[in-house]
Amino acid sequence: xxxxxxxxxxxxxxxxxxxxxxxxxxxxxxxxxxxxxxxxxxxxxxxxxxxxxxxxxxxxxxxxxxxxxxxxxxxxxxxxxxxxxxxxxxxxxxxxxxxxxxxxxxxxxxxxxxxxxxxxxxxxxxxxxxxxxxxxxxxxxxxxxxxxxxxxxxxxxxxxxxxxxxxxxxxxxxxxxxxxxxxxxxxxxxxxxxxxxxxxxxxxxxxxxxxxxxxxxxxxxxxxxxxxxxxxxxxxxxxxxxxxxxxxxxxxxxxxxxxxxxxxxxxxxxx
Amino acid sequence: xxxxxxxxxxxxxxxxxxxxxxxxxxxxxxxxxxxxxxxxxxxxxxxxxxxxxxxxxxxxxxxxxxxxxxxxxxxxxxxxxxxxxxxxxxxxxxxxxxxxxxxxxxxxxxxxxxxxxxxxxxxxxxxxxxxxxxxxxxxxxxxxxxxxxxxxxxxxxxxxxxxxxxxxxxxxxxxxxxxxxxxxxxxxxxxxxxxxxxxxxxxxxxxxxxxxxxxxxxxxxxxxxxxxxxxxxxxxxxxxxxxxxxxxxxxxxxxxxxxxxxxxxxxxxxxxxxxxxxxxxxxxxxxxxxxxxxxxxxxxxxxxxxxxxxxxxxxxxxxxxxxxxxxxxxxxxxxxxxxxxxxxxx
Numbered sequence: 001x002x003x004x005x006x007x008x009x010x011x012x013x014x015x016x017x018x019x020x021x022x023x024x025x026x027x028x029x030x031x032x033x034x035x036x037x038x039x040x041x042x043x044x045x046x047x048x049x050x051x052x053x054x055x056x057x058x059x060x061x062x063x064x065x066x067x068x069x070x071x072x073x074x075x076x077x078x079x080x081x082x083x084x085x086x087x088x089x090x091x092x093x094x095x096x097x098x099x100x101x102x103x104x105x106x107x108x109x110x111x112x113x114x115x116x117x118x119x120x121x122x123x124x125x126x127x128x129x130x131x132x133x134x135x136x137x138x139x140x141x142x143x144x145x146x147x148x149x150x151x152x153x154x155x156x157x158x159x160x161x162x163x164x165x166x167x168x169x170x171x172x173x174x175x176x177x178x179x180x181x182x183x184x185x186x187x188x189x190x191x192x193x194x195x196x197x198x199x200x201x202x203x204x205x206x207x208x209x210x211x212x213x214x215x216x217x218x219x220x221x222x223x224x225x226x227x228x229x230x231x232x233x234x235x236x237x238x239x240x241x242x243x244x245x246x247x248x249x250x251x252x253x254x255x256x257x258x259x260x261x262x263x264x265x266x267x268x269x270x271x
Numbered sequence: 272x273x274x275x276x277x278x279x280x281x282x283x284x285x286x287x288x289x290x291x292x293x294x295x296x297x298x299x300x301x302x303x304x305x306x307x308x309x310x311x312x313x314x315x316x317x318x319x320x321x322x323x324x325x326x327x328x329x330x331x332x333x334x335x336x337x338x339x340x341x342x343x344x345x346x347x348x349x350x351x352x353x354x355x356x357x358x359x360x361x362x363x364x365x366x367x368x369x370x371x372x373x374x375x376x377x378x379x380x381x382x383x384x385x386x387x388x389x390x391x392x393x394x395x396x397x398x399x400x401x402x403x404x405x406x407x408x409x410x411x412x413x414x415x416x417x418x419x420x421x422x423x424x425x426x427x428x429x430x431x432x433x434x435x436x437x438x439x440x441x442x443x444x445x446x447x448x449x450x451x452x453x454x455x456x457x458x459x460x461x462x463x464x465x466x467x468x469x470x471x472x473x474x475x476x477x478x479x480x481x482x483x484x485x486x487x488x489x490x491x492x493x494x495x496x497x498x499x500x501x502x503x504x505x506x507x508x509x510x511x512x513x514x515x516x517x518x519x520x521x522x523x524x525x526x527x528x529x530x531x532x533x534x535x536x537x538x539x540x541x542x543x544x545x546x547x548x549x550x551x552x553x554x555x556x557x558x559x560x561x562x563x564x565x566x567x568x569x570x571x572x573x574x575x576x577x578x579x580x581x582x583x584x585x586x587x588x589x590x591x592x593x594x595x596x597x598x599x600x601x602x603x604x605x606x607x608x609x610x611x612x613x614x615x616x617x
Contacts, residue, residue: 165358167351168417169369173345173373183358
């Protein structure tokens with residue numbers, strides 16, 4: 001450890017600069033939401049805060065309706081995804097075959113395709129089954145698009161469970177379900193929670209499919225925001241107010257669960 | 272029919288045959304120890320009995336029932352793992368009562384059984400702790416307790432003492448022996464430590480390269496090893512073995528027993544070291560190990576390996592001293608060219 005830490009203040013300034021760079025749009029969004037449309041366009045830094053935009057957004061569109069849709073789609077798709085991904089990850093982690101690695105890679109590869117590539121077929125399927133602008137359509141799409149990540153995260157979490165413990169449970173008379181419930185679940189609850197949290201956030205923030213498959217009825221908060229970046233003209237203050245309303249719940253949620261999220265994302269990276 | 276019976280058991284991992292056809296019969300209440308060098312297949316054999324690995328060929332039956340293809344959970348066996356494999360999220364009480372809980376045993380009965388086992392193992396004050404709050408020795412006892420509580424048909428131990436320090440190992444060994452005496456449960460115990468094998472076993476199974484070399488009581492193995500491998504594997508320090516031609520002084524004895532082109536073995540306690548001029552064999556001291564109760568004298572007699580003598584008296588000899596050596600003719604073992612023991616005609 002002879003390496004000297006030179007210019008610690010350079011690092012401090014650099015990290016503050018990066019942090020501000022990332023945070024600035026969010027800050028600007030927050031400020032603009034409390035301005036009038038005139039102040040918003042003038043890009044004023046000093047102004048008297050007003051709630052007019054929020055009132056206007058609530059009057060023009062039903063915030064709770066969209067928020068409810070966002071909540072339902074993200075929660076249900078996450079729960080559904082966990083129920084499908086857990087058995088898949090279980091079999092891959094504990095009953096490995098030569099092809100396990102390939103299957104995992106193949107699953108991940110589906111995430112490398114741009115979503116728009118599948119837009120037409122998915123749209124046509126939704127249309128022919130009469131599921132356009134419906135919550136089930138969004139839930140199915142969210143579940144499927146998050147599955148690869150869920151399987152990967154659960155797989156890394158399950159792999160941390162010592163084999164001896166599973167064998168001990170089996171010798172103690174446990175069937176597969178007992179084994180999962182009494183050994184794997186309690187030992188990987190952190191990993192499962194992180195997986196769930198991440199997918200909840202991803203589903204909440206999802207915009208592409210929400211915008212393309214829904215309109216008024218099943219629209220999520222992403223659709224609400226989009227209403228305010230309309231061709232009739234830009235309404236910066238209202239757009240910001242709507243955006244702030246849309247992201248506020250997930251930011252608060254993310255703040256409280258950030259420890260879990262970070263732990264889940266770095267699972268298996270340490271040690 | 273024996274309580275536990277293995278018939279021509281073979282286990283292959285891919286192209287590698289780890290267990291090459293094992294036949295073994297174990298009686299109810301016996302304490303059997305599998306011993307052998309690492310990689311000999313002793314742990315694999317135990318795992319086959321436990322159902323943690325599937326048998327490639329052959330059959331295993333327990334208490335009159337074929338269990339070859341039965342899952343572990345249905346075999347009614349309990350295993351103590353080298354790593355203890357305690358459930359880290361459960362208290363000691365929950366660890367010990369888990370199998371009973373799965374079997375839907377009444378909570379009052381559960382508690383009674385755990386309390387009884389805890390008392391035997393001195394764990395009564397630790398029942399509410401979690402495994403990470405226990406010392407290594409205590410964890411080991413919890414693992415044993417978990418097995419006792421279930422009263423299984425067979426106890427399986429997979430090198431249970433190798434993670435303990437020497438003092439604790441000796442102490443726990445005595446506890447396991449006492450426990451077996453009081454419970455009388457059929458036990459299979461895997462170890463690479465021959466002291467454990469000799470002190471615990473009713474019968475020892477010596478394995479090498481996936482095959483049984485010999486099965487017998489500890490003293491049978493010591494006194495009448497079936498071959499050179501068993502002879503040298505059992506006993507510490509190991510038996511001196513020399514080619515019959517190397518030491519003409521005792522080599523002529525080999526001729527009378529049909530081992531003229533084979534090997535002669537003698538345990539260290541059958542070798543006596545005298546002052547120079549005495550004894551049939553001339554040699555030189557290479558090393559003296561004074562262990563207090565025993566003294567080991569390594570002598571160079573012109574053979575590839577030193578001839579080791581063990582005596583209870585202390586010695587004033589030093590490395591380099593010339594000595595005379597006698598070998599107790601009655602304590603000699605003879606092996607043919609392939610290393611198989613040649614028994615005296617009775």
